[in-house]
Amino acid sequence: MTLTSDRKLTIALLVALPVAAALTDNAFYKAVLVFGMINAVAAVGLCLMLGFAGQISLGQAAFYGLGAYGTTLMASRFGVEPVLAIAAGALLSMAVGWSISRPLSRLHDHYLAMATLAFGIIMFIVFANARSLTGGLDPGTSIAKFSIMGRDLSSMNQLFWVVWVGLVLAAFVAGNIASNQIGRSLLAVKMSAAAAASVGIDVVRAKAFVFAIGALLTGLSGGLYAYFARSFNATSFGIGYSIELLMMVVxxxxxxxxxxxxxxxxxxxxxxVFENFEDYKTLTFGVTMVIIMKYMPSGLVDGILGLPGRLSRRAKA
Amino acid sequence: MLAIRNLNKRFGGLHALRDVSIDAPPGQITAVIGPNGAGKSTLMNVISGFISPDGGSITVAGTPITGMKPHEICRQGLARTFQNLQMFSDMTVLETVITGRTRHRRASLVANLLMTPRVWHDEKDAAQHAQTLLETMQIGPSYWQRRAGDLPYGLQRRVEIARALATEPAYMLLDEPAAGLNDEESVALGSTLRELAGRGIGIVLIEHDIELVMNFSRHIFVMDAGGVIADGTPEQVRSKPEVVKAYLGDEHGA
Structure with missing residues (x-):
């Protein structure tokens, strides 16, 4: 895969989402859609880090949590306008992402995975224990309804559009990065740090940038999650979520x-979907993952887009 | 002038570079030859900032670059290629060369994130520039959209040179560019390098291919055991007994 800008596909997905939301009246399905979009914002952030710059992070839940708690603190303690509170949470997350990138910039692959995993665990412990700020595991924390200039926008239908705008912004920025020199610099750092440096790319700065932007988007996702969940505790920001994000991207x-x-x-x-399988839910889920990875190792999207070519080659053979 | 003065580097007990002094003028091909283990690659990595020297100085057109990081050295107008190819394998050939333009891009980070018209314009310019360089390196349009890592070895070497050229260097360090090329390709490479030198680029050629070096370089430095043991024009170097000795061993030299 090269750096083809896959804008068209991204736009198609972004357009399909409101259509899907309009087709269902079921509040639960709508909530699943909104939560899916929240996860997508975070996944886009990790996609830039891992997919483009080759920087694996097993600590993304920490940024998600920083965004969520940052937003909640700004809104609840300082009465900040919700949109600004989300922005503040995302910026807090970005600042932390940027500052951990320097000590991490010498690490590669599994060493980086270990270090970010440790960062995620430490942050989880902080979230769970800094109870005066986060409410810890019990009772957790809660946030007022989402509103813009005093206008309540907290119904699931309204929240859908709020989160959709967040996803469109994330996809817009990430899509731009993918199709210009920033994306190429990140890809260059991933494929050969030595060659990247030899054409004038500051490798340390490129890594700091991608950690910052990855943390920013994941923090934004956390802020949206805060208004979606309204009441949550530290369990939402454990290692499990970091792993889920990694699975999404891969x-x-x-x-x-x-x-x-x-x-x-x-x-x-x-x-x-697999909820109907009752006891076999986890098993079915696991088997599905294995099958996808076995037959589409470069991911579902590339796998499906490559399918016509593969079939025609088989037909010829 | 790319001026290297009294460069020293030790790895533990190994004296990899001892008092190496080399001058590479602009617009010429200057070659560094020597048997395996002579210190050529160490020299290359020290000049380009990947290894820091224990002593000595390097200046590009009067600007000291000793101790700078590799990307800073590139920005001083010194580009390089790698002995073991360092390709951006998953990029297309064109993207690889465009990436070489990074240091000349002026649009701000925010402009890039928002993809302003200015950035679109820059992208087009960079692509055009890259295409010209690919043509200079005789890589035809049919290869431009291919995955760089899928190209034949000889072409990958040329793509690396095109990528280095895209930084618009005043000097280029080429680490064994003819390795793995056949005679015909090697001669073609030589004339391309001569053409590049004709444009004013100072080329430092580290090479095993003696034919290439003898036929195309203006001045040759011969290294052995970390030091420069001889230098001169190809004719002068060819006849020096210490060079013959370093290359062929004592019995032949005697």
Missing amino acids: LGSLSRVSGAIVGAFIITVLPV
């Missing part, structure tokens, strides 16, 4: 923004 496509969105919806929706 499953969808490592090299496409659209892949992150598709992956996010699969990981969000499949468990709901």
Whole structure:
């Protein structure tokens, strides 16, 4: 896969979402859609880090939590306008992402995975224990309804559009990065740090940038989650969520923004679908993952887009 | 002038570079040759900032670059290629060369994130520039959209040179560009390098291919055991006994 800008596919997905929402009256399905979009925003962030720059992070839940708690604190303690509170949460997350990138910039692959995993665990412990700020595990914390300039927009239908705008913004920025020199610099750092440096790319700065933007988007996702859940505790920001995000990105496509969105919806929706399988739910989920990875190792999106070519080659043979 | 003065580098007990001094003028091909283990690659990595020297100085057109990081050295107008190809394998050939333009891009980060018209314009410019360079390196349009890592070895070497050229260097360090090329390709490479030198680029050629070096370089430095043991024009170097000795061993030299 090269850096083809897959704008068209991304736009198609972004248009399909409101259509899907309009087709269902079921409040639960609508909530699943909204949660899927929230996850997609975070997945787009990780897609830039892992898919483009090759920087694996097993600590994304920490950024998600920083966004959620940052937003809640701004809104609840300082009475900040919700949109600004979300922005503040995302910026807090970005600042932390940027500052951990420097000590991490010498690490590669599994060492980086270990370090970010440790960061995620430490932040989880902080979230669970800094009870005066976060409410810890029990009772947790809660946030007022989402509103803009005093206008209540907290119904699921209204929240859908709020989150949709967030996803469109994330996809817009990530899509731009994918199709200009920033994306190429990130890809260059991933494929050969030495060659990247030899053409004038500041490798340390590129890594700091991608950690910052990845944390920003994941923090934005956390802020949206706060208004979606309204009441939550530290369990939402454990290692489990970091792993889920990783699955979304790997499953969808490592090299496409659209892949992150598709992956996010699969990981969000499949468990709901498999709910009918009762006891076999986890097993079915696991087997589905294995099958997808076995037959579409570069992700579902590339796998499906490559399917016509593969079939015609088989027909000729 | 790319001026290297009294460069020293030790790896533990190994004296990899001892008092190496080399001058590479602009618009010429200057070659560095020597048997395996002579310190050529270490020299290359020290000049381009991947290894820091224990002593000595390097200046590009009077600007000291000793101790700078690799990307800073590139921005001083010194580009390089790698002995073991360092391709951006998953990019297309065209994207690879466009990436070489990074240091000349002026649009701000915010402009890039928002993809302003200015950035679109820059993208087009960079693509055009890259295409010209690919043509210079005789890589035809049929290859431009191919995955860089899928190209034949010889072409990948040319793509690396095109990528280095895209940084618009005053000097280029080429680490064994003819490795793995056949005679015909090697001669073609030589004339391309001569053409590039004709444009004013100072080329430092580290090479095993003696034919290429003898036929195309203006001045040759011979290294052995970390030091420069001889230098001169190809004719002068060819006849020096210490060079013959370093290359062929004592019995032949005697």
